[in-house]
Amino acid sequence: MKSTGMTSMERVFTALSHKEPDRVPMFLLLTMHGAKELGLTIKEYFSKAEYVVEGQLRLRRKYNNDCLNPFFYAALETEAFGGEVIFREDGPPNSGLPCIADIEMIRYLDPPTVKESKMLHRVLKAIELLKEKSRDTVPIIGVVMSPFSLPVMQLGFDKYIEVMHFHPDLFNKLMQVNKTFCIEWANAQIKAGATAICYFDPVSSTTIIPPEWYHKTGYEIARQTLASIKGPTATHFASGFCLPIIDYVAKTGTAAIGISSMEDLSQLKHACKNRLTLLGNLNGIEMRRWSKDQAREKVISVIQAAAAGGGFILSDNHGEIPWQVSDETLHIISDTVMNHGVYPLKQS
DSSP states (O other), rough: OOOSSSSSSHHHHHTTTOOOOOOOOOOOOTTTTHHHTTTOHHHHHHHHHHHHHHHHHHHHHTTTTTTTTTOOTHHHHHTTTTEEEEEEOSOOOOOHHHOOOSSGGGGGOOOOOGGGHHHHHHHHHHHHHHHHHHHTTTTTTEEEEEEETTTTHOOOOHHHHHHHHOOHHHHHHHHHHHHHHHHHHHHHHHHHTTTTEEEGGGGGTTTOOOOOHHTHHHHHHHHHHHSSSSSSSEEEEETTTGGGGGGHHHHHTOEEEEEEEHHHHHHHHHHHHHTTTEEEEEHHHHHHTHHHHHOOOOOOOOHHHHTTSSSEEESSSSSSSSTSHHHHHHHHHHHHHOOOBBBOOOOO
C-alpha cells in the first residue's frame, strides 16, 4: 500500500517536529544506484548533473523515497582543495594521495572558493534542477564534510592524529580554513535549493575519539560551524557510535542525528526524545546479504523500536547504501515501510 496522506516534505517535517505523520519517513540514501538505472559507469554518472538528477528522480519513483539526495561523493571536497579522486566500478569514488603532503603546508593553506571550483558547480546544478522538478514536495538533502573530519582525506589519518595531538597551531589553522570552506559550501547548497544540510562528522564519533576529546574539538567546531549555516542540519556519524555524546550533539543546534546499527536503538530514542530526530539505522553492509525475510524483519524491528511518537526517519546507518545492495532488497525495505510504518503503528 502507498500512503498518500502527506507529501514527503510534510511527512519529514512532521517527524522532525516529534509528531507522528501518516507513515514513517524513509530516506534510502542511494548515490551510485542512479548509475545502474541509467546504464552508466559510476564515473560517467557523476560527470554530469543531469545524470544525477535523472537517477535520483527514477530512484524516488521506484522506491517511494522521501528525499532526493544530490550527494556525489565525499572526495569531491578534497578535489576542490586540489586532491585526486580514484573511481571504482563497484563502489564510491575515494580520495587518492592526500592533498596536503606535508603538515607544514597547512600554514599556507587557503580555502577554495565555491565560485572557482567547477566540480562543486555540478552539485549545485543538480540541486537547482531537483528543486525545479520537485516543487517543494520532497526534501533535497545537501551534504558537507565537517571541518573536523575532512582532514582524514586531506592529510591521511596518521598525520591528522599527529596534528591534532602535537601541533595545536596547525590544527587551529586547519580548522579555520575548513570551517570557512564548509560554511560557504553548505550555504551555496542551501541557496541552490537544498532543504537541509547533512553534516558528516565520523571523526567526532566515540568509535574514533573519546567523549572528552569530542567536547574539546568536534563539538566546539560543530557548534560554531552549524550556527553559520543558513538552514536546518542533520549530523551524521557515518555508522560511528554517538550515544555517550548525545547531550553535546543536541547543543550544537542540529535537528537530527545519523546513528549506528551497533548501538541500542531504544536507548538512543530515549536519549534523543524531543531533542533530536533519529536517522537510521539499518546496517548497509549486512543489507547486501539479507534474505527477503531478514530484510522485512529488520525494518519492522527498527520501526517498533524507534518510530512511535515521531522523531524518527528510517534509513541506513552509514549515509550511503552500498552499490552491491540489490533492487529486490530495496523493494522489500520500501514495501515493509509502506505496510508496517503507517501511523498509528501496530505492534506485532
